[in-house]
Amino acid sequence: MTSIASSRREQVSRVLQQHGALMVLAMLVIVGSLTFDSFATAGNAASVVVSSSFLAVIAIGMTFVIISGGIDLSVGSLFVLGGVLAAYGSQYGLLMALALPLGACGVVGLLQGLVIARTGMAPFIVTLAGLLGVRGLMLAISDEGATTYLVKNPAFASLGQGELLGLTYPVYITAALALVAMVLLQRTGFGQNVYAIGGNEQAAALMGVPVARTKVAVYVMSALLAGLAGALNAARLSSGVTILGIGLELDAIAAVVIGGTLLTGGAGGITGTVAGVLLLGVIQSLINQVGNLTSAFQQVVSGAFLALVVVAQRLLSKAQRLS
Amino acid sequence: KSEEPQSAPAATSTAGQQVVQSPSGSAGPTCTLDQFGGKKFDLKTATVGFSQSEKEANPFRIAETKSIKDEAAKLGIANLKVTNAQSQFSKQITDVQQLIAQGVQLLVIAPLNSDGWEPVLQQAAAKKVPIITVDRKINAKACSDYLTFIGSDFHEQGKRAADRMIDALAGKGKVAILLGAPGNNVTTERTDGFKERIAEKAPGIQISFEQTGEFAREKGQQVTEQLIQSNPDINGIYAENDEMALGAVTALKGAGKEAGTIKIVSVDGTRSAVQGIADGWLHAVIESNPRFGPLAFETAQKFLDGQAIPDKVVISDRDYDTSNAKDSLGEAY
Amino acid sequence: MTELTSKPAPRTDLKPRIFAWVQDYGVYAAVLALLLFNVLFTPHFLDVSNFRTQFVQVTPIVIVSLGMALVIGTQGIDLSVGSVMALAAALVALYLGYGALPALIVAVIGGAVVGAAGGALVAYVGVQPIVATLALLVGIRGIANVLVPQLVEFRNPDLIALGSSSVAGIPIIVLIAAALTLIMLFVVRRTTFGRQVVAIGGNRSASELSGLPVKRVLLIVYVISGLLAALAGVLATARLQASDPTSLGLFIELSAITAVVVGGTPLTGGRIRVLSTVMGALLMQLLAATLIKHNLPQSWTQMVQAVIILAAVYATRERANR
Amino acid sequence: MAAVLEAKGISKRFPGVLALDSVHLALLPGEVHALVGENGAGKSTLIKVFTGVYHPDGGELRHLGAPAAFGTPLDAQRAGISTIYQEVNLVPMMSVARNLLLGREPRGRFGVIDATRMYAEADRILSGYGVDTDVRRPLRTLGIGAQQMVALARAVAVDARVVIMDEPTSSLEPREVETLFGVIRRLRDEGIAVMYVSHRLDELYQVCDRVTVLRDGRVAHTGPLAGLDRLKLISLMLGRDLNEVKADGLTRFSRDRHGAANGQEPPAVEARGLTRRHVLDGIDVSVRPGEVVGLGGLLGAGRTETAKAIVGAMPLDGGQVLVAGLPLRGGSTAAAIRAGISLLPEDRKAEGIVPTLSVRENIALAALPALARAGVVSDAKIDRMVEIFMRRLRIKAASPNQLVSELSGGNQQKVLLARWLAVRPKVLLLDEPTRGIDVGAKAEVQALIDELAEEGLGVLLISSDLEELVEGADRILVLREGAVVGELTGDQVTEERIMATIAEQSDD
């Protein structure tokens, strides 16, 4: 009887832990709508959702990486590289516009994954090298960033700009990816392996989990998603902008962690990540609503918000019994 | 308590005002309210959005934002919404989209990048919100995608800097370039203009070193320290903004160089740089005037009044050198 | 001389010995190799003034890395160091009117306060270090920019002297960095605190059960990191002869982390290598200098850096247990 | 009969030690093969060679008569070799069911995992092992014994030809041990080869057919177990003369403590009404100087929690701990240690060793304040102390500077014991102190407990080994569902009475 009662309590706190970000998000939205007239408008909501969708795609990949106990700092650079390559490739048609960035980013992810899995080097440092190297590569193919390739292919452009019910296609693509990722994580052997190696890599290996293969897969996935986000963004902007993506990896990590995924690996989920991404978007939108903050104050406010959110999220989940 | 302020008192509001290069619309096509297809509204009661690209943390951005805000206040525009993209391009796109969602009727944008404005332009076009871009261009069609551009010609700035360098070195010598942030239009155009003019007018000048100083003073100092160490025979330094030039000055001082032995030419026209000319450390500075407020709102008002406005308003920047530095100190920003 | 790692057991066979040597001293070897390259291929490399430049430029990173190594030893990470440097620059500018020393003290206290805030979030609230310090990274630079919205030049002779004068031919700031390195070496190797830091990084719950003041130690570690970052900020400001909260210390957290990791301190905590961290910072500095001196474009610079980081860390990585 | 799995002259070297020295061992189908030896003899290493975790430096591994080389544990598993490792090797944050079925979850449509069926199946499998818990809970919320049962169930559930168990019973209750033996016998009857490692000799005699003794990485003996005298087995393990072993006897606790009535002294530590929701329900315990108090009870009865609560390592909803009559500040292990109470935790991997530090640093960890002046540690003092303890506890390490994570399980335990003795506590709480310790060392540890008690140390002894409890304790408190349900003193202290007390209470 005690065990049933305690397990119910644990279930409740587990739900809190997983959905803490969602609750903070709901609170912010309510406060925001009550404070600003122009906050809860369809247009504003759409702009938050649309602009969040690219970060969301990256954060989904990051969620897999972090649950597996790793981290991927290269996503910001892959995002730009993906965009530049997509814009370049779009001269040769829709297929190239997608194949080129995905191929290149996939290769980078594969290399990073192989190095991490085979040599046991820290993911942080391997992907930090990735961050530098990929940005260097991007600069190299864009004449030190001076050349911006434009998207002339209407089919590809509409992938980023086309609208359905007031939301652009990337939003739907993101939603679909999130669903697939959820199933992948919760309902497939691959997902279980990701949790297992993040929770206890040694044990996972002894339990017969293909550790190296899973790790490689996770980094490939993250890189592919970052490249895809970059390509979609290039389609949206109709050009391969070269100055994007600096610090994007930190946003993605923040979103994932705010979403309740443990940075030490082994626990977390996609719903939390999506909530985390939206949370960051809403914070930004609220700051914009205020309208006249100087740039420095904006930073103070978003730093304070971030601290507040993680503390709130942490306190909500503190009910969780510590082992 | 900070140190006593050392620079001259702030310039009066009219000092250093922007001057339009070619009297309005003499060249190029023009644009009217009818052509653009918008509706007339009263600027005073309208909601106006200003999207700044970088933090208000260097003299240029500070002066730019201040000029817009001051002018709006002067004209009695009560509803001015200002956003700042903190140098993140994606954020700037979102910022502007949210401004449009908040119902602004006129947008003034200082773009971080010239390309990639598709989503914003579409949304603005759907709502017929006129966009005036200041200091950097947007690569799109004036008078339909956006209204007009007001700003300097960066390419031209590079060329003028080259002219000054050629003067200073009498047409021959070795020059180093402190590049701006990579991938930035300003960097690209100021570099191209400079190199073009050097190649064309002074083949005796060799550009033997170019490294990014990322528009920051510390980076400029560090790169220059490395530079003068490994290339002691350098004669001139072209810095693509004043901050890097001032960093280079600190480096030269630290290495025990005398003022003026290495000729430094830079772009922007901040007060410290003009002071640097007066002190003999800088050779010349090409101005890039950030005070867009008056011109922007004047142009908007003209447009709303139904007058034809030019599709680009290029302002005439001046140069500072030893001949005018001391006197112009009050006008520099 | 190993640093607070267990001395490997006496070994008889050669191969593991070489392996272990590379693991422990790989970063020294890499620095040597780079020096050799430069001596051969870089003009004017052997000038005294060149070494001065390199040492002076690396000082802020070294000082920040020392604190970072401590934080990483506890299995944490401190992303806020760059912003703390900016805050220190701002505080110096604001208080310079009272003289250089008071301004320095205020700046360092400011750094300690930020460190304490991060430490409290990590130790007492239980926020993960990377997010706690990420919030500070954003917010503290904002505060620095609110305090001093743009670069401010100063003429205070004491502060300028701190940044540019030398004792016995060695720049003061280099001497300060060297002294701090020695102090940190002592703290890590010889003090109870140092042992507690690595123990907490190695196994936190075991440390708690062993009665170590885990939370307090964590708090102090972040305070030290903040202190050192602030000091680095003051020194960098003194050298620049201007306070620049806008861009001072941008991305230095990545350089510092790289220095620590290239030096062979694992990000998983439980071990700290002080001298190797300094070497790691020197390696990255020399590398950057080499690339600049050879006038490589940015794209090349970044790709070469990536490769060198990978190679250095590969050499010093932990052995797999097979 | 042909061997399923065979080691032919296998050698494995670690820096500083030759852990295996041309070991020959053949595992036959349908036999239960005991593998014994002192701590650090190389048992776990041999097992890890069999399962592809380590790769041998010399010799040959044969599987079903053919040479085999398992690159990874996965290869070994595919070849039908399934293993329960000494340290519980599961994923603590995943649910019980997912741990149990990882890699062979029931699939529904589209090859997607069918969660409902997975939970049902996990429930079914586990109840077969007497584990009755919500299979959706994270594994870490289970006691270590229950975790071990999950590992066992997992290992046996696959189609295995060989099942290897490295000290499976060290954290199991007698009742669970019976369940396990049932499983082992069933496996044997099905023709599966079982390799069984344990330091509990009576267990070996209950289930094993043959035995191989390892000593310092070499095979000291191999042959049928029946007919091998127990003392002879011990002398083989220890490498000492049979007569010598006989003379020393196997007395664990030297003194007959049950008569010792040291009743009137005030308790060294007294816990009153320790309460924590769902875990502890008003527990009163007191330990007098020189007294050994045993805590008995089934898995999950709350013994570990009681001990943790006393040292302040677990937040309480109510109750207090008094030391020498004064209340102890709650929630602070440091305060408890300063007041002279220390706890040897039960989970040595998660809560005991600091794997990145050396043996020396691990021993000195808790005593650091005493070994330092003004915050600067004295290496000389540490060296002296470490020396003493390594000798006294016979810790087998290449040097004090060897990483503690490289020691064998038993030696790690000794290092932890040394850590706690080094702080010179007044009361020592020992949670499963002899788990995983070999016969020789176990006797030493038990003798040590006696000795310490004699010197006036109060001891709270938690052990699932009833024999140890009965022989070691002056007084036993029996716990059930977080409450004290009985106290046995004097002549009442017998294994039967403990079992009876637990059983009586379970009936209602």
Ligand SMILES: Nc1ncnc2c1ncn2[C@@H]1O[C@H](COP(=O)(O)OP(=O)(O)OP(=O)(O)O)[C@@H](O)[C@H]1O
């Ligand atoms: N990864 C390792 N690195 C270095 N030495 C090791 C390692 N693993 C084991 N050893 C050493 O090999 C020897 C055999 O250890 P092993 O774990 O096989 O002993 P064991 O017989 O299982 O002991 P126990 O009964 O204590 O579990 C020990 O001396 C141990 O210190």
Ligand SMILES: Nc1ncnc2c1ncn2[C@@H]1O[C@H](COP(=O)(O)OP(=O)(O)OP(=O)(O)O)[C@@H](O)[C@H]1O
């Ligand atoms: N089989 C189980 N089913 C449910 N909960 C369990 C089980 N085993 C342990 N627990 C949890 O552990 C708590 C008490 O475990 P604790 O470790 O204190 O017991 P113990 O008496 O020390 O047992 P042991 O040390 O033998 O595992 C229980 O309140 C319960 O939450």
Ligand SMILES: [Mg+2]
């Ligand atoms: Mg073992």
Ligand SMILES: [Mg+2]
């Ligand atoms: Mg227990």
